[in-house]
Amino acid sequence: MAREQSWLLDELKRRGISRREFLGFCAKMAAILALPSSAAGAIAKAVATGDKPILVWLEFQDCCGNTESFLRATRPTVAEIILDTFSVNYHETLMAAAGHQAEAALNQTVAGHPGQYIAVIEGSIPTGKNGAYCTIGGKSALQIAREVCGAAAATVAVGTCAAFGGIPAARPNPTGAVAVGDAVPDVKNLINLSACPMNAENITALLVYYLTVKQWPPLDQYRRPLFAYGKFIHDNCERRAHFDAGQYVEMWGDPAHRQGHCLYKMGCKGPATSQNCPVVRWNEATNWPIGCGHPCVGCAEPNFWDTMTPFYRRLPNVPGFGVGSNLDRIGIGAAAVVAAASLAHGIGEIVRHRVGTKPSDSDRPSGDKK
Amino acid sequence: MSATPKIVSPTEAVVAVYVWELPVRLTHWLIVLSIAVLSVTGFYIGDPLIAVSGPARDHFVMGTMRVIHLYAAIVFALALFVRIYWLFVGNQYARWDQYLPVSRERLRNTWEALNFFSYWRRDPLPYPGQTGTAGLAYGVVFLIQFVMVLTGLALYTVYAAPNSLFQAFVFLIPLFRGLQMVHLIHHIGMWLLLVFMILHVYLSVLFSVTERNEIDSMFSGYKEREVTVVRETRDA
Ligand code: HEM
Ligand code: SF4
Ligand code: SF4
Numbered sequence: 001m002a003r004e005q006s007w008l009l010d011e012l013k014r015r016g017i018s019r020r021e022f023l024g025f026c027a028k029m030a031a032i033l034a035l036p037s038s039a040a041g042a043i044a045k046a047v048a049t050g051d052k053p054i055l056v057w058l059e060f061q062d063c064c065g066n067t068e069s070f071l072r073a074t075r076p077t078v079a080e081i082i083l084d085t086f087s088v089n090y091h092e093t094l095m096a097a098a099g100h101q102a103e104a105a106l107n108q109t110v111a112g113h114p115g116q117y118i119a120v121i122e123g124s125i126p127t128g129k130n131g132a133y134c135t136i137g138g139k140s141a142l143q144i145a146r147e148v149c150g151a152a153a154a155t156v157a158v159g160t161c162a163a164f165g166g167i168p169a170a171r172p173n174p175t176g177a178v179a180v181g182d183a184v185p186d187v188k189n190l191i192n193l194s195a196c197p198m199n200a201e202n203i204t205a206l207l208v209y210y211l212t213v214k215q216w217p218p219l220d221q222y223r224r225p226l227f228a229y230g231k232f233i234h235d236n237c238e239r240r241a242h243f244d245a246g247q248y249v250e251m252w253g254d255p256a257h258r259q260g261h262c263l264y265k266m267g268c269k270g271p272a273t274s275q276n277c278p279v280v281r282w283n284e285a286t287n288w289p290i291g292c293g294h295p296c297v298g299c300a301e302p303n304f305w306d307t308m309t310p311f312y313r314r315l316p317n318v319p320g321f322g323v324g325s326n327l328d329r330i331g332i333g334a335a336a337v338v339a340a341a342s343l344a345h346g347i348g349e350i351v352r353h354r355v356g357t358k359p360s361d362s363d364r365p366s367g368d369k370k
Numbered sequence: 371m372s373a374t375p376k377i378v379s380p381t382e383a384v385v386a387v388y389v390w391e392l393p394v395r396l397t398h399w400l401i402v403l404s405i406a407v408l409s410v411t412g413f414y415i416g417d418p419l420i421a422v423s424g425p426a427r428d429h430f431v432m433g434t435m436r437v438i439h440l441y442a443a444i445v446f447a448l449a450l451f452v453r454i455y456w457l458f459v460g461n462q463y464a465r466w467d468q469y470l471p472v473s474r475e476r477l478r479n480t481w482e483a484l485n486f487f488s489y490w491r492r493d494p495l496p497y498p499g500q501t502g503t504a505g506l507a508y509g510v511v512f513l514i515q516f517v518m519v520l521t522g523l524a525l526y527t528v529y530a531a532p533n534s535l536f537q538a539f540v541f542l543i544p545l546f547r548g549l550q551m552v553h554l555i556h557h558i559g560m561w562l563l564l565v566f567m568i569l570h571v572y573l574s575v576l577f578s579v580t581e582r583n584e585i586d587s588m589f590s591g592y593k594e595r596e597v598t599v600v601r602e603t604r605d606a
Contacts, residue, residue: 221540221541221543221544222544230532231532232528234528241426241427242426243432244426244430244432244433245422245426245427245428245429245430245431245432245433246418246420246421246422246429246430246431246432246433246435247421247422247423247426247429248418264418265417265418269550271528271549272528272548272549272550272553298550301548301549301550302544302547302548303547303548303551306547307547307548307550307551308550314416314417314553315416315550315553315554315557316550316551316554318554318558327416327554327557327558327561328413328416328417328561330561331558331560331561331564331565334561334565335561335564335565335568338565338568338569339568342568342569342572342573345487345572345576346572346575346576349576349580
């Protein structure tokens with residue numbers, strides 16, 4: 001047990017984080033992963049004594065939001081130190097190296113540790129114009145992704161852009177942007193951590209799970225870990241009682257809004273979106289969108305921008321009827337037109353004295369001559 | 371033809387033709403009833419207009435609407451599947467080929483019906499089952515109803531327990547490009563069916579007047595048809 005007194009514990013001490021706080025972190029991770037609290041001990045041991053996995057973090061067509069999400073902590077957290085548990089060999093925003101030095105670090109990792117490192121990808125990958133819309137060091141994002149993800153032990157697509165194409169892939173998708181999974185068909189162990197941005201707690205929990213269990217967690221049909229995406233926002237929402245009761249906010253700041261009623265009629269996409277926001281929350285569990293009175297905009301789902309907009313309406317626009325069209329009004333209009341047309345046709349029948357007249361022999365239909 | 375001709379005049383007779391078998395009539399009215407309930411509750415689910423105040427624990431309006439919607443959906447889906455089964459085992463008027471213009475006779479029939487609706491043709495249509503046009507329209511309605519069941523099942527995965535058998539239908543969601551599109555299509559489907567129902571009721575009334583007992587036939591199963599007996603015997 002030479003490694004028992006690990007570098008991690010020293011590091012925690014150096015940064016003024018008590019062992020108690022560290023164990024608290026491990027218990028929280030166990031909770032996010034839906035493991036019994038007894039798992040916290042195993043997590044603590046695995047994290048403190050495990051080997052240092054290698055991680056490369058690439059950014060393509062992104063806004064850096066996932067990196068920001070990961071770094072947003074107001075003070076050094078255990079989660080950050082967990083990231084230090086990994087040897088981050090390449091991260092465009094964070095690394096000190098630049099230019100050729102940075103390229104060399106990446107090449108060294110890919111060539112030197114094939115099948116051993118974890119690739120984290122942020123941003124979508126443009127395929128239009130031969131990938132010319134996003135190049136780094138003279139190589140297209142597509143080339144880099146295929147090289148790096150192709151040789152990785154696992155690829156974690158962070159954020160909705162990397163996971164599903166996200167905003168760059170929204171109609172009309174001028175750059176031909178695609179998700180990592182579509183850009184690298186032979187990618188191994190792809191894990192999508194969608195959301196805009198992904199929640200730092202979820203990547204931390206994912207990495208902790210990997211360190212502890214030495215396997216990747218069970219995934220849903222979009223390759224998202226079930227521990228974070230196994231339930232709908234609507235399932236765990238604190239306003240759900242008002243949804244079932246039938247109490248809805250009708251206008252910003254109305255009495256229902258002030259009383260915390262359900263945001264369904266304000267366009268809440270919670271019933272169509274899976275993620276653990278209501279439980280894990282954001283900004284160190286300070287609050288979350290619906291908690292502070294704003295509807296969920298469905299950021300974690302495929303086709304996010306195309307199908308979750310308009311954000312403040314329940315349903316997407318009706319195709320062919322323009323932005324902000326109201327389906328029920330169109331439906332009532334169509335019903336009225338058909339009713340009026342039927343009435344007019346009926347009057348036409350009466351006017352032509354057709355109703356009640358006997359068929360004349362002369363224009364006996366052909367189908368009748370059996 | 372099952373019934374013997376009754377002589378009305380030397381040249382004309384009225385025969386009662388057994389057109390709609392019991393399963394056809396039964397599923398027809400079950401589908402009408404369930405669509406009515408599904409539309410009222412579905413409209414509320416889509417746009418909850420009833421306002422309730424006081425503590426949430428005192429009310430369960432949306433919850434009740436959704437429960438009624440789901441029970442009606444069970445009736446609807448089962449009736450639809452019985453009817454679809456009957457497309458393959460029912461009599462000639464209930465069979466699947468009535469809903470597609472596949473034969474030359476069906477095509478001519480479609481043409482004649484279109485002439486009738488555009489006032490071109492004076493005579494009512496002699497065919498006791500559906501005209502080609504109506505058959506085609508009902509074919510489309512079958513399809514819409516089937517899509518309602520598929521999208522309904524996809525929406526239900528949101529509420530079904532994680533280990534429920536109904537979770538088998540989650541694969542439908544990406545086929546429709548996500549749950550929001552499923553909601554939209556399900557909601558559009560309701561309006562298409564309601565618009566169809568207006569037309570359908572009008573035409574049934576029209577045919578009840580121009581022909582005979584069109585509406586009644588969906589209760590009794592029989593349609594009355596006039597045939598020119600004398601000429602037919604001479605022709606034969
Ligand atoms: C002709 C038949 C039907 C009609 C007219 C109908 C109508 C509707 C409408 C208008 C909505 C609201 C959609 C929205 O705006 O989001 C809805 C929701 C729903 N329907 Fe149906 N529906 C029908 C059949 C079914 C069937 C067969 C099922 C089968 C399970 C079903 C299950 C559901 C579910 C689960 C919801 C979602 C409730 C929610 O999002 O809270 N429906 N229906
Ligand atoms: S606020 Fe949104 S997620 Fe919460 S209960 Fe209402 S519709 Fe569902
Ligand atoms: S509440 Fe909805 S929109 Fe907000 S972060 Fe969570 S999934 Fe995304």
